[in-house]
Amino acid sequence: MKTTQQTRSKPQTLSAMSRLLGPLIGKGYGRGMMLVGIGITVIIVAMSVLAPSIAPRDPTLIGLGLPNNPPSAAFPLGTDQYGRDMLSRIIWGGRFILLVAVAAVAICLVIGLPIGLVSAYKGGNFDRFVALIMDSIYAFPSLVLAVMIISVFGVTIINEALAIAVVYIPSYFRVVRSQVLSIKEMPYVDAAKSAGAGTPSILWKYVWPNVIPSVVVVVGMNFADSILTTAGLDFIGLGLPVTLPDWGIDLTYGRQSLPLGVWWTIVFAGGMILLAALGFALISEGYAERTNPKLR
Amino acid sequence: MGLRDYVVTRILLTIPMMMILLTVVFIVMRVLPGNPVLLRFEKNADPTLIATYTHALGLDKPLYLQYLDYLWGLLHGNLGLSMAGSFEPVAPEITSRFPATLELTFYAFIVAVIVGVLLGALGAQKQGGAADNSVKVFGILIYAFPVFFLGMILQLIFGVGLHILPVSGRLDPGVIPTSPSIAGIHFQTGILTVDSLLSGNLPEFVDAVKHLILPATALGLVISGTFTRMTRTNMLETMRADFVTAARARGLKERTVTYSYALRNAILPIVTIMGLQFAILLSGAILTETEFNILGLGTYLVDRINFRDYTAVQGTVVFLALLITTVSLVVDILYAYLDPRVRL
């Protein structure tokens, strides 16, 4: 049985996977939050993936029902101003948003992590220079940057993902860098070096496993922010064409019918955006609470 | 190091940061798209029209010259020329729209800090209990709420439903903003709540405040989530800290310990994120202004985008970048003032 003293002085030779998945199992704080978050996220992702099979009608067809009809037996979530079935639109509506989020996170991980690891590990002026650039970008509002990029380059999954990723990479960089900087000083890294371990192997065996928990937390938030930013872009008019099913679009255009008392379009569309962002945020918070002893 | 030295160093550091941001904006808005005029007019536009525009906006000069013009212009307060027909300078328009955004952001910030710090402290004090869990859940829920969606809901409830608060604009139609004067000199900050108070126009003040309640609350609540979380975490950490236990060991009153020891140290890191929160506030302000029809910088930006006025968009983004860097600087200096350890 390991004691606190032993785990502090021994290097983290547990595999990356167990560090990643460990907090999923076992009792303790944050578990409820994390499980609820996972539940919500899984349901939403499943719904989006299975949309073609489970949506009762074609979400783009207009005039299927009376426009702006409240929820009824035929149309459980009502119809929008074009007479489209809200239920189908809601089921289909998350795909673009989720794809953008996935792409954004992927870009961040692929770019942000290595830069953070290498820069922090190398240290010196190189590190300071990179950190300065990252700090400059870090404070920039994501929506403004996204607006800038999308307005010039147009609305595609990649563009939106890139716009969101650019502003989020510094977060990954910072988180990774601060972990690396503290681990770098640990005696077991010196021990490994004197035993002849090269940089890549040290990074992989010692640094990376310790970095994972913080990265997971950032990833969760990244997903949530991405969803909110994409919806925001829709609201400004930098989103998909109004015919395509998208929660952000429905929320934006549903607003026009608000004075008529048409609440269902915006409530369901807005609610889904909220739920999607909430799911990821809960995972992130729950995971953070599990892995950060200070939060207990 | 002393406060003075720190301030100087920090200011010097701001310069490369600004340069990086300005260059990034230039690259994205000017270099990468090729000729923004082409983007404005699309494929089958009249070539002479395009040539005129390109020349009038100085876009036919070599890139490095444009870059230098750009930087030089900034030093003189020139944020570029608009593409909307008569090539008006963008700066005056931006400065006239900015006060509305500043006012909204300011009040939203106050809401965010009050709600966030109070809830966070409450959660930390009653850790593990029902109050704490509610605070935690609220913090995350409000963070995940799209600000414009929250705005819509508030409008529905208080504007359309209960009919007690206005849902759009900054003043009721018919209320004219007055400009205060000192010693006979008229000036106008553009910030309605300030102007109206300074000129003693109480009805205008009340009206302005009424129009601010819903948007500032929506924006402020959404931002408060981060403050709540941070305050709670910091308080928990601090309340467990040795110096807090030591303070209790000396028999200090629990109230003293909570506020003068725990909270006082816990909010320090929050000051550091205020700069970041300001940036998030700006993003949110763009959406809030659009939702509540407030004519600020956010609606200006959206407006210019819809008109494909790329040079105006560039000017606005540059302005925001400079604004954020300045706020960042001020916040860092404030933090050094509050926490003597940072001055090293």
Place this chain on the structure above:
Amino acid sequence: MRAVDQLLQVESLSVEYRTGTLAKAVQDVSLNLKTGETLGLVGESGSGKSTLGLAVMGLIRPPGFVTRGKIVFDGTNLLTLAPEQLRELRGRKIAMIFQDPMTSLNPVKKIGDHFVEYIHAHDSHVSEQVAKGRAKTVLEDLGIPESRLNDYPHQFSGGMRQRVMIGLALALEPSLIIADEPTTALDVIVEAQILQQLANLKSKYSLSLILITHNMGVVAEMADRVAVMYAGRLAEVAPVNSIFGTPRHPYTEALLESIPNILASDKVLKTIPGTPPDLTHPPSGCPFHPRCRYAFERCRKEIPMPVITGNESEAACFRLEGEESRHS
């Protein structure tokens, strides 16, 4: 044990921590402290000695809970006191010095303000001037000049910070000081100075001292009596000379043997085999039995009760059961 001059009597104290799992930090500990005595409380990390100190101060907070026992100080059971009464007692009659001087002072308060605030908390009528005067006197005893009252904690070295802590502890002339590893975070030279000062102050102010440490050398130098803890339980209590001369508990024996002795003929460091127990899953019976060289069947099944082994001495070990009749 006579009851007349007992300043502190701890009876069957138990403390647990509930953080998803249950850890019994202190189990059934009974101790006494006489006025003017220095009691050394030793044990490894996790033995429960710090928790015991905190319990006496009334500083056990959730997720920690005092589940059993009495703490009688100067005739009053502290566990029955209202929080406000306990608060008044803290810092005034019983003071505590903490291990890490780096983190024990409020980083944003000047040292002088620490004193003023502290003195005010116990007597709001005292003027700031008088409070600062007291601070000055106390710190002078510890070798810190008055000019430093306006400095912040981070401007002091570790040794000086600890001295400030001691100064704070003494400012209101308590009868009992609990020092939790006061010199562990300091280098040996500073440690020697601090211990010397503690000893001087103890006689000057007629203090009783509970010195919590894992360092047997400090104990040998400062303590009148020693209590050895293991896994939350009391292993042995005896006057300092007896503990070092004739340790009765196998753990004490092993502890003493593991102290490196430069004069010893063999150069192999003796260690205690095994590791300290996990307090959430303690071993059955005597907590030390998995590592004890004398362990037998009964040790695995039953928890040994303290056996009186001499004048003011007792140890909890089944090997000693025969002795009780000789000393009762």
